[in-house]
Amino acid sequence: MSVRLADTPARPRVRTHELDAVVVGAGGAGLYAALELKRNLGPEARIGVISKLYPSRSHTGAAQGGVCAALGTTEEDHWEWHWFDTVKGGDYLVDQDAAEVMCHDAVETIINLEHLGMPFNRTEEGRIDQRRFGGHTRNEGEAPVRRACFAADRTGHAILQTLFQQCIRLDVAFYDEYQVLDLQMPDGPGGPVTGVVALQTSTSEIHSFRAKAVLFATGGFGKIFKVTSNAHTLTGDGVAIAYRRGLPLEDMEFFQFHPTGMYKLGFLLSEAMRGEGGFLVNGEGERFMERYAPTMKDLASRDVVSRSIYQEIAAGRGVGGKDFVHLDVRHLGAQVLNEKLPDMTGFIRTYFGLDPLTDLVPIQPTAHYAMGGIPTDIDGRVLADEVGRLVPGFYAAGECACVSVHGGNRLGTNSLLDILVFGRRAGIAMADEVRRAEAPVPDHAAGVGVAAQRDELLSRADGERPAVIRAELAEVMFSHCGVYRTAARLEECRTAVRALRQRAARLVVQDKGLRYNTDLADALELGFLLDCAEATVESAVARTESRGAHARDDFPDRDDVEWLKHTFAFRDAAGGSPRLAYKPVTITRFPPKPRVY
Amino acid sequence: MEIQLRVRRYDPESDPAPHWEEYRVEAEPSDRVLDLLHQVKWYQDGTLTFRRSCGHGVCGSDAMLINGRNRLACEYLVKDAGTRVTVEPVRGMRVVKDLLVDMDAFWEKYRSVMPFLVNDELPADGLERRQSPEERDRFEDTSKCIMCAACTTACPSFWSNPDYVGPAAIVNAHRFIFDSRDTATEERLQIMADADGVWRCRTIFNCVEACPRGINVTRAIMEVTREVRSSGGG
Numbered sequence: 001m002s003v004r005l006a007d008t009p010a011r012p013r014v015r016t017h018e019l020d021a022v023v024v025g026a027g028g029a030g031l032y033a034a035l036e037l038k039r040n041l042g043p044e045a046r047i048g049v050i051s052k053l054y055p056s057r058s059h060t061g062a063a064q065g066g067v068c069a070a071l072g073t074t075e076e077d078h079w080e081w082h083w084f085d086t087v088k089g090g091d092y093l094v095d096q097d098a099a100e101v102m103c104h105d106a107v108e109t110i111i112n113l114e115h116l117g118m119p120f121n122r123t124e125e126g127r128i129d130q131r132r133f134g135g136h137t138r139n140e141g142e143a144p145v146r147r148a149c150f151a152a153d154r155t156g157h158a159i160l161q162t163l164f165q166q167c168i169r170l171d172v173a174f175y176d177e178y179q180v181l182d183l184q185m186p187d188g189p190g191g192p193v194t195g196v197v198a199l200q201t202s203t204s205e206i207h208s209f210r211a212k213a214v215l216f217a218t219g220g221f222g223k224i225f226k227v228t229s230n231a232h233t234l235t236g237d238g239v240a241i242a243y244r245r246g247l248p249l250e251d252m253e254f255f256q257f258h259p260t261g262m263y264k265l266g267f268l269l270s271e272a273m274r275g276e277g278g279f280l281v282n283g284e285g286e287r288f289m290e291r292y293a294p295t296m297k298d299l300a301s302r303d304v305v306s307r308s309i310y311q312e313i314a315a316g317r318g319v320g321g322k323d324f325v326h327l328d329v330r331h332l333g334a335q336v337l338n339e340k341l342p343d344m345t346g347f348i349r350t351y352f353g354l355d356p357l358t359d360l361v362p363i364q365p366t367a368h369y370a371m372g373g374i375p376t377d378i379d380g381r382v383l384a385d386e387v388g389r390l391v392p393g394f395y396a397a398g399e400c401a402c403v404s405v406h407g408g409n410r411l412g413t414n415s416l417l418d419i420l421v422f423g424r425r426a427g428i429a430m431a432d433e434v435r436r437a438e439a440p441v442p443d444h445a446a447g448v449g450v451a452a453q454r455d456e457l458l459s460r461a462d463g464e465r466p467a468v469i470r471a472e473l474a475e476v477m478f479s480h481c482g483v484y485r486t487a488a489r490l491e492e493c494r495t496a497v498r499a500l501r502q503r504a505a506r507l508v509v510q511d512k513g514l515r516y517n518t519d520l521a522d523a524l525e526l527g528f529l530l531d532c533a534e535a536t537v538e539s540a541v542a543r544t545e546s547r548g549a550h551a552r553d554d555f556p557d558r559d560d561v562e563w564l565k566h567t568f569a570f571r572d573a574a575g576g577s578p579r580l581a582y583k584p585v586t587i588t589r590f591p592p593k594p595r596v597y
Numbered sequence: 598m599e600i601q602l603r604v605r606r607y608d609p610e611s612d613p614a615p616h617w618e619e620y621r622v623e624a625e626p627s628d629r630v631l632d633l634l635h636q637v638k639w640y641q642d643g644t645l646t647f648r649r650s651c652g653h654g655v656c657g658s659d660a661m662l663i664n665g666r667n668r669l670a671c672e673y674l675v676k677d678a679g680t681r682v683t684v685e686p687v688r689g690m691r692v693v694k695d696l697l698v699d700m701d702a703f704w705e706k707y708r709s710v711m712p713f714l715v716n717d718e719l720p721a722d723g724l725e726r727r728q729s730p731e732e733r734d735r736f737e738d739t740s741k742c743i744m745c746a747a748c749t750t751a752c753p754s755f756w757s758n759p760d761y762v763g764p765a766a767i768v769n770a771h772r773f774i775f776d777s778r779d780t781a782t783e784e785r786l787q788i789m790a791d792a793d794g795v796w797r798c799r800t801i802f803n804c805v806e807a808c809p810r811g812i813n814v815t816r817a818i819m820e821v822t823r824e825v826r827s828s829g830g831g
Contacts (some may be wrong), residue, residue: 054700055746057656114725117714117778119733119740126727151740157655158740165713202693231651267653328622346811347653350672351627467639510643519643593682 002311010450014197014206016442019046019173020434022196022211024180024238026055028156028416029423030217030397031163033380035116036427038170041434047172048209050198052179052233052521059219059231060419063156064343065272066133066148067416069106073127074146079103081139082147084590088413089135089301090371090407091548091558092592093251093566093585098403100588101378102414105421113420117283118162119151120339131340132275133468135411135597136302136452144299148413151175153270155345156416175209177201179521181450182241183394184210184443189246192392194440197450201521204454204514208447212437212509213393213430216242216374216382217423220399221532223470223525224476225367229261229268235525236532238400242374243531248385248568248581250402251372252532253540253550256410257483259305261366263324265351269344269363271412274298276336278329280309281360282317293597300597303409303549306365310483319362326360333357365483371410371549373402375568380426386568386583393437395430397422404566407585408411408548457523463508466526468499473526473533480592481537486553490541504530535569538578543567600624600675602633604645605685606695606726615692618642619662630663633682634670639649647696654809657745660687660698667747667807687750689759703746710770710788715781732777739772739817741810748804748814752795761797762789764804764814771817774824786821786828795822 021037023030026049049055064089070077082558083103114120114128121129130146138145151158167174177200178314184195195210221236222228243249259280260269274280279298282288292308293300300308313323329337337356348356373396375383380395398419405418473496480493504526511519545559546552565582572578600622607615622636631649638645647670649659654672661670662685664678675682690698720726742765749755749763770789774781789795795818804814 053650053656053658054704054744057650057658059651061743062653062655111723111725115716115719117716117773117776119736119776120725122728122730122733124730126729126732128725152737154655154741157743159738162714168708169711169713169715231656233650265653343655350654351674465639465643487792511646513608513610513644516646517607517644518699519638522639522643586780 010574012206012448014208016208016210017048019048019209019211021047021213021215021430022209023047023049023215023217024196025058025219025398026051026053026164026174027058027060027398028159028163028215028419030215031055031167032420032423033173033215033217033397033427033430034167035163035170036424038172038263040428041433042199043171047177049172050169050175050178050180050196050209051175052124052201054176056160058160059234059361061157061160062231063416064153064154064268064411065275066131066150067110067159068133068136068147068413068422069110069149069417070103070147071107071110071128071130071149073123074130076138077145077147079107081137081145082106084140085136086411087590088595089411090409091595092560092564093404093407093547094315095404095586096588096590097586098378099405102405102417102421106417109420109424113159113162116162116166121150121152121157123554125461131272132299132567134271134299134305135296137296141295144296146219146337148272148275150272150451153272153341158340178207179524180237180241181453181524182446183214183245184208184446185245185440186443190389190391191394193394194443197446199450199454202516204517204520206447206451208442210440212434212440215380215395215397215426215430217396217398218400218402220370221529222367222370224473224477224529224533224536225482226474227261227264227266227364227369229266230367231256234578236528237525238396239373240528240531242382243535243571246572247382247391248375249372249443249535250375250568251404251539251566252535252569253543253567254371254408254548255367255536256302256369256371256549257306257365258368259309259365260327262347262351263362263364266366267347267351268366269327269347269361270341273327273329273341273344276340277332278327281326282312283319283321284317285323288312288317296597301409301411304597306483307551309365311320324362324364325361328360329356330358339370367478369410369415371402371404371406373400373407376401376403378403378425379429379485380422381429386581393433393440395426397426408550418447457509457520458512459591460506460508463506465504466507466522469504470526470529473497473500473529477533481540484551484553485540487541490537494537494541497530497537501530501534535578539567539569539580544581564592581591598624598626598680599634600633601681602637603683604695606645608694609690624675626674628673628675629671629739630673630678630682630684631659631670634684646694655743657743660692660745660747660750661685662687668761669745669747669809671811689750689756700746702759703749703765706766707744707769709762710766711785712769712773712801713783714773714776714779716778726778735775736772738812738814739768741812742768742772743810745809747807747809751803751807753801753803758793758797760793762794764818767795767818767821768812768814771821774821786825790825791822795825798822
């Protein structure tokens with residue numbers, strides 16, 4: 001089929017929508033923000049949620065084990081303990097004022113979520129039940145504490161459903177299956193942001209959404225790695241769009257590898273399996289975490305456990321000499337597995353054909369979570385630079401953002417908490433801005449640019465297929481920019497990413513139609529992945545220390561003198577290496593200490 | 598091993614009628630049917646169109662009719678599907694392109710059952726509402742629904758009457774009717790008592806077999822029906 005477009009390159013046909021606020025992404029952060037916008041601005045407010053998927057497909061729904069708050073329903077706990085654990089878990093790269101807000105707000109936010117209908121598991125007294133999770137301790141490291149609130153092992157699913165349902169109740173407008181491809185920034189990189197431009201998947205038509213406030217809640221970019229827990233659709237769209245528009249990306253070198261990915265598949269087996277009493281064993285049947293983390297053992301923070309697994313494998317103690325170890329949950333018994341970990345039990349049966357009651361489960365670290373992203377303040381306002389200038393009208397929350405509350409390594413259950421606390425706060429702050437803002441000035445050039453990008457891809461007759469380049473990118477990022485890094489491997493990776501970017505300038509899309517052109521989407525998403533990979537590897541090359549998830553064989557120690565600072569990567573418009581700037585870490589309460597579990 | 602993959606394809610813009618296309622794909626026994634579709638789309642024919650996201654059975658994007666039964670493509674392994682695999686779009690919904698169907702009416706029906714907790718009174722102590730583990734267990738099963746539409750599009754009553762609200766929407770009504778915290782039970786039961794509500798169920802049990810989440814869909818429908826009866830809606 002030939003391309004038939006009713007518009008011309010100089011003046012593409014663009015459908016325009018005038019809204020008060022636009023939320024891009026329908027996961028937990030986006031939906032909570034939309035809810036708060038409606039609650040604060042009233043039923044007449046025009047609040048739109050744009051998502052490239054149906055909202056219930058968002059990856060928040062894949063989160064399993066829990067969301068933490070120091071409720072203390074089953075044992076003594078205090079939000080200040082949670083604050084300490086978060087700072088230590090992040091290897092002191094956490095901005096402590098932001099983490100204070102998150103851990104303090106956690107309690108009220110979880111209660112509010114219950115009021116919205118969240119089906120939490122309950123204690124016998126009818127309160128929200130809680131369980132243990134990695135890195136969460138009583139009294140600054142004494143012992144594991146029960147802080148994770150949960151709905152079986154589908155906590156994210158329950159959160160996503162609850163927020164989507166309440167958005168329906170409040171009549172939020174949903175634009176499903178629209179892929180956002182650019183921001184409207186008529187005055188350039190400093191802002192303001194006055195809307196977004198999106199491609200409607202069902203028609204390939206260009207839509208201009210104008211709004212007084214825009215939130216990016218577009219999720220992560222785990223698909224830059226070969227073995228990942230992330231969905232196929234987690235391609236860093238929002239992160240890359242901000243980067244292309246001259247905005248910085250913060251701490252991109254910090255990417256979390258979760259210890260218990262299903263071997264080769266990468267899907268997650270929840271940390272709750274260890275929280276409920278499971279443990280790791282090497283090829284010799286030894287509980288090796290006792291050697292690496294004498295106090296917290298299998299519930300040390302994720303970066304520590306993932307590195308321990310790599311060291312066991314490097315020492316020849318993987319199972320059968322291969323690149324995996326075992327998760328042992330046999331002793332948990334049928335009741336715990338069926339009632340508290342039913343989905344995990346199902347995954348193991350479906351994909352491995354194993355029975356967790358009688359079999360050991362093969363696992364390997366899997367690329368899971370971006371600590372870095374679009375820098376924001378504690379109300380989701382996007383920062384234009386390392387000195388803290390704000391971009392009017394622009395907000396980010398959730399995995400695409402970097403507040404920074406996770407620093408060098410995020411604690412388990414803090415991601416669901418992050419989307420709730422900061423999605424909610426961003427929604428409230430946006431409502432305030434919407435009340436005061438003037439009518440947005442449109443950025444017509446953005447629509448023209450998106451149309452040109454679409455038309456070029458649809459009209460090119462030959463070139464490389466996106467999948468080929470994507471596979472090479474994911475392979476090199478996983479092997480060279482993964483759990484352990486060196487200068488030599490990172491340099492090779494940087495060179496490889498540059499070469500892939502050049503090849504990606506000539507992609508071919510085989511589907512030339514305009515209706516549900518998912519081949520076109522594949523090509524566009526590859527571009528986003530390449531931008532995220534560039535910022536990740538370039539930031540990693542520069543950081544000559546080991547901190548949190550960024551572990552350098554050639555610089556094995558944390559260097560607080562030189563590197564207690566956040567990386568800000570700015571894209572080079574001419575195609576060269578990004579410019580790197582740095583911002584000091586905010587330390588208010590906990591001076592950096594050696595990190596031992 | 599080599600798999601013969603037959604896909605029912607249709608682009609209403611250019612094809613006069615649906616037709617079958619056959620592909621040969623190399624696969625491991627542990628691969629999923631979704632991997633086969635990706636192999637075709639990425640390396641053989643970029644025009645093949647379907648929805649997918651998470652790839653491991655939790656987002657609900659890729660329900661399809663595979664070897665004659667509704668399943669999630671990401672949850673069905675080659676070792677179980679065999680060397681000849683047939684993939685078609687789910688039944689009873691308009692085909693938009695290949696394996697991708699029009700979901701608009703499905704979401705409208707979901708919205709029609711008031712799928713949200715209604716309770717505007719907050720506990721006086723400022724804490725969470727109390728709910729016993731037993732009270733929560735009443736809707737645990739139906740809270741697992743991922744809206745993949747496998748149940749509704751396997752239902753003969755839905756095929757013969759597209760206005761039937763369908764098993765998926767009833768499951769989501771059940772989720773709230775049996776939640777001890779909810780205060781809109783009467784309204785929801787009235788919706789369920791509609792001529793195109795629960796009465797259309799003929800207890801054929803296709804929905805139970807189709808559900809990738811293992812929800813006992815027919816039991817949920819029966820429980821809602823019983824509530825409708827006892828509230829006088831029947």
